[in-house]
Amino acid sequence: MTGDTKTDLFRLRRRPWTEKITDQSFRLLATVLASLVGLILAAILFTVLAGSRTAMASFGLGFLTTSNWNPVTNEYGAFTAIYGTLVTSLLSLLIAVPLGVGTAIFLTENFIPLKGRQIIGMMVELLAAIPSVVLGLWAIFVMEPFLRPILGSLHTTLGWLPFFSTEPQGPGIAPAILILVVMILPIITAIARDSLSQVPTELRQAAYGIGTSRWGAIFQVILPAAISGIAGGVMLSLGRAMGETMAVTMIIGNSNNFSLSLLAPGNTIASMLANQFGEADGSQVSSLMYAAFVLMLLTLVVNVLAQWIVRRLSLRYT
Amino acid sequence: MTTTPITSSGHRPGNTAKSSLHRQPNLPRNRWNAVFTILAGLFAAIVVLPLLLVLAYVVIKGGSSMSLKLLTDLPPAPGMTGGGIGNAIIGTLIVSLIAALIAIPIGVGGGIYLAEYSKSGPFASFVRFGTNVLSGVPSIICGVFVYGLIVATRIFFDQSYSAMAGGIALSVLMLPTIIKTTDEGLKLVPQELRWGAIGVGASKFVTITRITLPTAMKPIATGIVLSIARAAGETAPLIFTALFSPFWPEGLFSPIASMSVLIYNFAIMPYDVQIALAWASSFVLVMMILIMNIFARYLGSLNRI
Amino acid sequence: MNASNNPSTRPQSSNPAPETCLSLENVSISYGNGKNVAVNNVFMEIPKGKVTAFIGPSGCGKSTVLRALNRMNDLIEGCGLTGRVLFDGQDLYDKRVDPVEVRRRIGMVFQKPNPFPKSIYENIAFGARINGYQGDMDELVESSLRKAALWDEAKDKLKESGFSLSGGQQQRLCIARTIAVEPEVILMDEPCSALDPISTLKIEETMHELKKIFTIVIVTHNMQQATRVSDLTGFFNVTDLVDYEGKVGCLEEFGETERIFNSPAQQATQDYVSGRFG
Numbered sequence: 001m002t003g004d005t006k007t008d009l010f011r012l013r014r015r016p017w018t019e020k021i022t023d024q025s026f027r028l029l030a031t032v033l034a035s036l037v038g039l040i041l042a043a044i045l046f047t048v049l050a051g052s053r054t055a056m057a058s059f060g061l062g063f064l065t066t067s068n069w070n071p072v073t074n075e076y077g078a079f080t081a082i083y084g085t086l087v088t089s090l091l092s093l094l095i096a097v098p099l100g101v102g103t104a105i106f107l108t109e110n111f112i113p114l115k116g117r118q119i120i121g122m123m124v125e126l127l128a129a130i131p132s133v134v135l136g137l138w139a140i141f142v143m144e145p146f147l148r149p150i151l152g153s154l155h156t157t158l159g160w161l162p163f164f165s166t167e168p169q170g171p172g173i174a175p176a177i178l179i180l181v182v183m184i185l186p187i188i189t190a191i192a193r194d195s196l197s198q199v200p201t202e203l204r205q206a207a208y209g210i211g212t213s214r215w216g217a218i219f220q221v222i223l224p225a226a227i228s229g230i231a232g233g234v235m236l237s238l239g240r241a242m243g244e245t246m247a248v249t250m251i252i253g254n255s256n257n258f259s260l261s262l263l264a265p266g267n268t269i270a271s272m273l274a275n276q277f278g279e280a281d282g283s284q285v286s287s288l289m290y291a292a293f294v295l296m297l298l299t300l301v302v303n304v305l306a307q308w309i310v311r312r313l314s315l316r317y318t
Numbered sequence: 319m320t321t322t323p324i325t326s327s328g329h330r331p332g333n334t335a336k337s338s339l340h341r342q343p344n345l346p347r348n349r350w351n352a353v354f355t356i357l358a359g360l361f362a363a364i365v366v367l368p369l370l371l372v373l374a375y376v377v378i379k380g381g382s383s384m385s386l387k388l389l390t391d392l393p394p395a396p397g398m399t400g401g402g403i404g405n406a407i408i409g410t411l412i413v414s415l416i417a418a419l420i421a422i423p424i425g426v427g428g429g430i431y432l433a434e435y436s437k438s439g440p441f442a443s444f445v446r447f448g449t450n451v452l453s454g455v456p457s458i459i460c461g462v463f464v465y466g467l468i469v470a471t472r473i474f475f476d477q478s479y480s481a482m483a484g485g486i487a488l489s490v491l492m493l494p495t496i497i498k499t500t501d502e503g504l505k506l507v508p509q510e511l512r513w514g515a516i517g518v519g520a521s522k523f524v525t526i527t528r529i530t531l532p533t534a535m536k537p538i539a540t541g542i543v544l545s546i547a548r549a550a551g552e553t554a555p556l557i558f559t560a561l562f563s564p565f566w567p568e569g570l571f572s573p574i575a576s577m578s579v580l581i582y583n584f585a586i587m588p589y590d591v592q593i594a595l596a597w598a599s600s601f602v603l604v605m606m607i608l609i610m611n612i613f614a615r616y617l618g619s620l621n622r623i
Numbered sequence: 624m625n626a627s628n629n630p631s632t633r634p635q636s637s638n639p640a641p642e643t644c645l646s647l648e649n650v651s652i653s654y655g656n657g658k659n660v661a662v663n664n665v666f667m668e669i670p671k672g673k674v675t676a677f678i679g680p681s682g683c684g685k686s687t688v689l690r691a692l693n694r695m696n697d698l699i700e701g702c703g704l705t706g707r708v709l710f711d712g713q714d715l716y717d718k719r720v721d722p723v724e725v726r727r728r729i730g731m732v733f734q735k736p737n738p739f740p741k742s743i744y745e746n747i748a749f750g751a752r753i754n755g756y757q758g759d760m761d762e763l764v765e766s767s768l769r770k771a772a773l774w775d776e777a778k779d780k781l782k783e784s785g786f787s788l789s790g791g792q793q794q795r796l797c798i799a800r801t802i803a804v805e806p807e808v809i810l811m812d813e814p815c816s817a818l819d820p821i822s823t824l825k826i827e828e829t830m831h832e833l834k835k836i837f838t839i840v841i842v843t844h845n846m847q848q849a850t851r852v853s854d855l856t857g858f859f860n861v862t863d864l865v866d867y868e869g870k871v872g873c874l875e876e877f878g879e880t881e882r883i884f885n886s887p888a889q890q891a892t893q894d895y896v897s898g899r900f901g
Contacts, residue, residue, distance in 0.1 A: 014724065015521070015721060015723060015724055019521060020521075020721070022521075022523055023521045023522055023523040023723075026522070026523040026526070026527075027435060027522065027523075029427060030427050030428070030430045030431035030434070030435055031431055031435065032427075033423070033424050033427030033428045033431065034427065034428040034431035034432060034441075034442075034445045034497075035441075035445070036424055036428065037428060037445055037448040037449055037452055037493065037494075037497065038444060038445065038448045040452065040490060040493070041448050041451060041452055041455075043463070043467065044455065044459065044460075044463040044490075047462075047463050047466035047467050048459070048462060048463065048466070050466070051462075051466050098361070099361045099364055099365055100365070102357060102358045102360075102361030102362070103358070103361045103362040103364075103365045105358050106358040106359055106361065106362040107362065109358075111355055111358065111359065112359075120362055120366055123366050123369050123370075124365055124366065124369075125611075126369060126608065126611060127365075127366075127368060127369040127372075129547060129548070129551075129607050129608065129611050130369070130372055130551075130604060130607075131550075131551025131552070131553070131578060131603060131604070131607065132551070132552075132553065132554075133551070133553040133578045133581045133582050133585075133600075134372065134376065134551070134581065134600045134603065134604055135372060136581075136582070136585065137581055137585045137596055137597065137600055138371070138372045138375055138376070140585055140586075141375075141379075141585075141593075142371070142375050182368045185365050185368075186365075189365060213347050213348070213350075213351050214351055214355075215350060215351045215354045215355075216347075218354075236454070239454050240454075242456070243454075243455070243456020243457065243458065243459070244456070245456065245457060245458040245553075245554035246553045246554055246578075246582060249582075250582065250585060250586070270456060270458045270554070273458050273461075273462060274458055274554055274557060277461075277462065277465065277557075277558045278557060278558040278561070288462075289462065289466070292458075292459055292462045295456060295458075295459065296455065296456075296459055299454055299455065299456055299459075300451065300454070300455075302454075303450065303451060303454030304451070306454075307447075307450055437700065438700065508737070510733055510735050510737035511737055511739065511740075512698070513695065513698070513731070513733055513737065514733065514737040514738070514739060514797065514800075515739070515749075516695065516698065516723075516726060517693070517695065517726060517730060517731035517732075517733070517801070518726070518727075518730060518749065518750030518753065518754075518800060518801060518803075518804050519723055519724070519726045519727030519730075519750060519753055519754055519804060520723070520749075520750070520753050521723050521753075524753055528749070529739055532740070533740050
């Protein structure tokens with residue numbers, strides 16, 4: 001029963017050292033590969049921060065509140081882009097949430113036969129697969145020309161409001177909002193649909209069992225039960241809308257002149273980056289990096305919040 | 319003991335309004351139900367409409383100009399006619415391939431770590447959290463990152479814009495999806511299967527590579543195909559990493575054309591020829607992506623495990 | 624301490640003591656990094672070449688003890704063991720011991736049939752290859768299937784998936800897979816609990832053949848099965864500990880199967896085997 005006899009007895013099926021090394025290297029490899037995620041995140045943050053250093057030093061927090069963007073005089077302020085980012089993403093969310101949740105309800109209740117619901121569900125998923133740049137192309141040549149007279153009449157009737165105070169002249173914030181709606185609808189619909197279908201059948205039956213009408217059950221029982229997933233999905237789409245680049249860049253008009261009017265051209269941080277980064281140098285690159293840092297921070301906060309909401313609210317029903 | 323009949327108990331008085339079970343469509347309750355039902359159907363139609371419209375225009379405007387010449391020629395110089403998108407098609411394939419070759423090993427490895435080596439624990443939660451955060455990083459930021467890391471520093475043979483840089487930017491975008499699908503795919507593998515392998519004396523490495531990973535192959539492959547399809551359509555990470563080139567690909571360390579950047583560049587040109595090529599390119603790109611999506615669905619529909 | 628203060632280490636038997644294969648010395652196993660004690664202070668000597676059955680009510684830790692015998696508990700995070708498990712005189716839980724090598728010598732058959740998603744042939748060849756088998760693989764597959772009494776049913780479909788077999792056949796395939804590695808000990812964790820009576824009978828017949836070659840330890844819920852297949856029986860029970868909240872498993876009594884079922888020394892054993900609880 002001493003250590004010496006052990007080695008003798010286990011020699012029969014002794015694993016060769018190569019096998020043990022393989023086993024351990026594989027574990028090490030997997031660990032290293034997993035930690036690359038953290039490394040990449042750190043590298044992204046570092047690269048963007050390092051690139052924006054000079055702009056941060058020269059403009060400080062004033063960068064966020066001034067809207068003067070002038071590569072000639074090297075004066076930069078990202079207020080127009082930040083405002084554009086917030087206003088496009090929030091307004092698109094305002095339109096997309098009822099549409100998406102309504103569609104999700106339509107797809108989880110049995111209004112039409114299962115086959116039809118599956119087809120609609122598949123189409124929503126395919127919409128998510130259409131590249132942003134193709135939607136942008138469509139927006140330029142199909143959606144915007146179609147929309148212009150409608151937006152024009154909005155200006156003539158509601159032009160006294162600052163939000164409709166300019167004549168629509170093609171690209172602008174309003175068409176950008178609408179194309180964003182198209183882009184985030186599949187996300188909201190898919191997540192809301194998942195959350196709704198996870199509501200326990202017992203809960204549904206309990207509602208019907210006490211004589212609630214169908215929509216009574218939906219509004220009073222099913223939607224509240226699914227609210228955590230839906231809220232998380234809304235936050236995720238907000239993050240996506242803020243960072244969405246191509247379609248918005250192609251239709252927003254890329255103007256750095258600040259205007260409250262939704263019918264005027266504008267900018268978002270993402271569209272500004274896409275539009276200017278390639279041709280910029282010197283302090284403009286640094287200013288763009290600074291703007292990129294702001295965008296990163298915004299999406300980070302929104303995404304972390306989304307995860308927190310899902311975790312916090314979903315405890316009740318799982 | 320006398321028993322009283324209990325027939326009437328629990329019933330409403332019979333001589334008031336007829337308590338019929340027939341549906342009364344004019345009740346406010348039923349009216350509201352009808353209104354909401356119609357509204358939900360309307361919303362669903364509104365959501366589906368853009369897909370149909372976009373597909374219709376892409377097919378009409380892009381599909382109509384399809385020809386072998388278009389698929390194999392170089393784009394024309396501004397103001398010239400003819401030409402095609404051959405270099406952009408090849409470029410998209412090359413850049414997506416680079417991205418896949420980088421992201422698949424890292425993503426599958428990371429997923430294996432999460433599912434097989436460390437289900438819980440602070441490091442695993444950190445990796446999961448990081449994966450979620452990374453999947454929320456806007457694609458344009460990936461471009462800015464790779465620009466700062468590779469293009470501006472010229473670390474690849476003193477080259478600035480390159481196919482490689484574009485591929486790396488796309489791989490950052492694909493990584494979180496692949497990690498997640500690998501993690502989730504491996505979690506679907508019944509624990510008993512791992513025990514079976516361990517029980518006959520298999521090491522962890524052998525168990526994972528010979529039993530667990532092959533068993534979870536279908537869901538993982540589905541996720542990978544979807545992530546490649548997504549990356550192939552991405553533009554923002556490419557416009558200032560891979561840039562664009564009107565020529566055939568000149569190697570991995572030179573600027574390279576891609577369909578998505580071609581669409582972006584040509585859509586805002588004042589020439590009809592270029593705009594037509596943008597539509598044609600959209601058609602090819604959308605078809606490619608739709609086929610990959612359908613293929614992924616097919617993979618997913620095969621018997622799982 | 625334990626309810627059974629003097630657990631009988633060696634099976635009480637009139638025959639001369641057979642050679643010991645596995646011996647447990649004061650083994651306690653806990654889950655959740657020591658928070659939940661599953662089984663406490665087990666002393667036991669499992670003889671070579673015999674079938675030893677573990678019986679007892681659910682939660683008594685009999686499966687946990689079984690899984691400790693080839694370090695399968697290593698796969699459960701936060702599972703810890705104190706005491707010693709000696710196999711041929713060596714402590715399986717010594718730091719220098721490679722658990723993978725332990726499992727090559729002590730095989731295991733699980734509760735649910737778990738064939739690999741491979742062909743019947745590959746199911747058996749897999750383990751043999753891992754263990755560096757040098758001989759004729761076809762021969763090994765045939766002999767293993769024969770020993771597991773599956774050859775006649777499977778010989779015409781060796782290339783078909785293991786899942787094409789019925790539940791009972793799948794479990795015999797898993798037994799064949801374990802035999803092919805030629806371990807010294809086979810651990811069986813309720814191998815028949817997911818099977819119908821006819822399959823159960825077939826597997827019991829298989830076990831009668833196998834005990835000529837292997838040492839077998841089997842956990843079973845079915846007391847008739849224990850009397851049919853085993854030479855020795857260990858009865859595990861749940862008890863309260865003085866200084867611990869909740870129930871803890873312990874080895875109540877261990878001895879020849881016939882004695883455990885006909886004239887047990889402990890009242891709890893008597894109550895359990897006569898069906899009064901559990």
